[in-house]
Amino acid sequence: MKLDVNGQVHEVEADATTPLLYVLRDDLKLNAAKFGCGLGQCGACVVMVDGEAIYSCITPISVLENRKIKTLEGLGTAGKPGPMQRAFIDAQAAQCGYCIPGMMMRAQALLEKNPGATEADIRGALQPHLCRCGTHSRILHAVARAGELMRGKS
Amino acid sequence: MNRVLRSVCGCTHRTSCTGHSNIRFHLTLSRLVGLALFLVGCASHESVPQVEPPKTFPREQVLKGQELAYVGNCMGCHTEEGGKPYAGGTPLRTPFGTIHGTNITPDPETGIGQWSLAAFTRAMREGVDRGGHNLFPAFPYDHFTKTTDEDIAALYAFIMTREPVSKKNVANTVPLPRATAGWWKSKYLEPGVYKPDPAQSGEWNRGAYLVEGLGHCGACHTPRDRLGAEKKDAQFAGAEIEGWHAPALDSTSPSPIPWTVDALQAYLKHGVADQHAQSAGPMAEVAHDLSHVNDADVRAMAVYVVSLDKRSADQRKQAGDAALARARAAVAQKGNAVYDGACADCHNLGRAQEGGALELPLGTALTVPTPKNLAYIIRDGILPRDGERSGWMPAFEGALTDAQLTELLTYLRALSGQPAWNDVAGEVKKTSKGQR
Secondary structure (H helix, E strand, O other): OEEEEOOEEEEOOOOOOOEHHHHHHHHOOOOOOOOOOOOOOOOOOEEEEOOEEEEOOOOEHHHOOOOEEEOHHHHOOOOOOOHHHHHHHHHOOOOOOOOHHHHHHHHHHHHHHOOOOOHHHHHHHHOOOOOOOOOHHHHHHHHHHHHHHHOOOO | OOOOOOOOOOOOOOOOHHHHHHHHHHOOOOHHHHHHHHHHHHHOOOOOOOOOOOOOOOHHHHHHHHHHHHHOOHHHHHEOOOOOOOOEOOEEEEOOEEEEOOOOOOOOOOOOOOOOHHHHHHHHHHOEOOOOOEOOOOOOHHHHOOOOHHHHHHHHHHHHOOOOOOOOOOOOOOOOOOHHHHHHHHHHOOOOOOOOOOOOOHHHHHHHHHHHOOOOOHHHHOOEOOOOOEOHHHOOOOEEEOOEEEOOOOOOOOOOOOOOHHHHHHHHHHOEEOOOEEOOOHHHHHHHHHOOOOHHHHHHHHHHHHHOOOOOHHHHHHHHHHHHHHHHHHHHOOOOHHHHHHHHHHHOOOOOOOOOOOOHHHOHHHHOOOOHHHHHHHHHOEOOOOOOOOOOEOOOEOOEOHHHHHHHHHHHHHHOOOOOOOOHHHHHHHOOOOOO
8 A cells, every 4th residue: 555654655465454653664674763651642753634633553544545644754853954853963862762753753742733842741742642751841841942942933 | 631521510609699680691592581590590599698617527527528528439539630639610511501610629719618518518409509589590409409418417527528619610501590590490300318229228329329429420311401400311321521422321231242240340449340341431430439439439429329220130141141152253263463463462462361351342432332342442541540550551643543443443342242333433533632
């Protein structure tokens, strides 16, 4: 079947029940989304589908035909980071970094819908995400900063 | 978050009854009938003098009142999301208009800080506020009237020792004069404390007292007539409430495996029963509250509710065995890519396993008359309250389109062995974020 990932259509050969995460990592070599719990409980695997944050570890590819998938790789590159990535780098919000791609995609989905999200909105949106390094306050700063960058503030 | 249809009405006016008379210009009933009702309803209640309630109460009494407040789920209506405890504000959408839970903190100006125990008792028993105004029956005094003096006094002690919060009540939008509530009461309210049934055990009677009284379970689980009164001939037959279906608790209970006292006690106290359900929607709040209530009282409630199902022990066992066999056979079949990819990893494990979830064909949400409960659960997941432990199901909103959700619901309904739901696509649409 065909999957549209970051604007590029890929022909994928996999069983319809295969979780999107496995296809992203194993077949498409897009390794930003992480396997954490495999049960939709930690948030490390979150990517965007049609603008909404979803758990890629529990979403079978059967439901994704003709839909737009966006992963962290779609937000920018190391040489040319997007606003979300720029903000996370500036705030040095990652420690081990394992949870961060999922957090960034959830935050991206939030800010695309609501660029003026308040801290309460951000905290609420990131509630399903686990981080055990403890960089929570930097993550909150980074997302707030990304909102500013997206609104065109320098 | 949706709230259920049970609350005190928006009235804690301290003006005298005559000060309310301009309300008759808003009548939607004919003015004449309205005026007559107004006079009948209004003339019968005196205002109770303002008092400064005691500042302290015996510790034991306050703790008992706290437990009873949890039985009554008082916060469900009297605490808005993110708001201060008991300061009101929760909107309740009823067929008659939106009513907001009132501030029942002891603040003298905006709360009930000038209410004596006599005024509080009258509100609970007769649905009349301190100033003498009738309260709309969204405040379930038709149940609370069964509560003993001792328990009302304990609730009063608990409420009067809460932090006073200055917060004005939000006006309700019911276009009827309060006197109509007086007429409603003359037709439906049977005031009086619960009378034990001598043919039943003490535990059963304790359960009946809590379920029929403060617990006001029927407020959601009993269908209402067009005047908003619970139908006496359909007690606990299941009802629609704020978009959710509160399942039948009587012999028509849709639970594939009939409830036992042990299972229901676990569900009420912990919000989860292995072969039935994980509490969700309005019931999640009820289970949260009952987790603060002592085991003996929760068990008594379970004893009473299970007794509402009049099927014989044999019938119940047969029904349960058949349901279990059918469920095990159903999940053994593969056949739906969404179910197999998104649901089966947890739901086919069985509870005993780590990460195991409810065996879906046994789930109550699959068996109720509408797919809406299940649609809400799949869209929103089942998330713990802030800072608390509970079961967790991830939200699938965004992952599934409405068409895919419709297909999954149709498949799950078939898995439960029940006849297909009507208009699943239409019902799914009603549960989408923009439509609620």
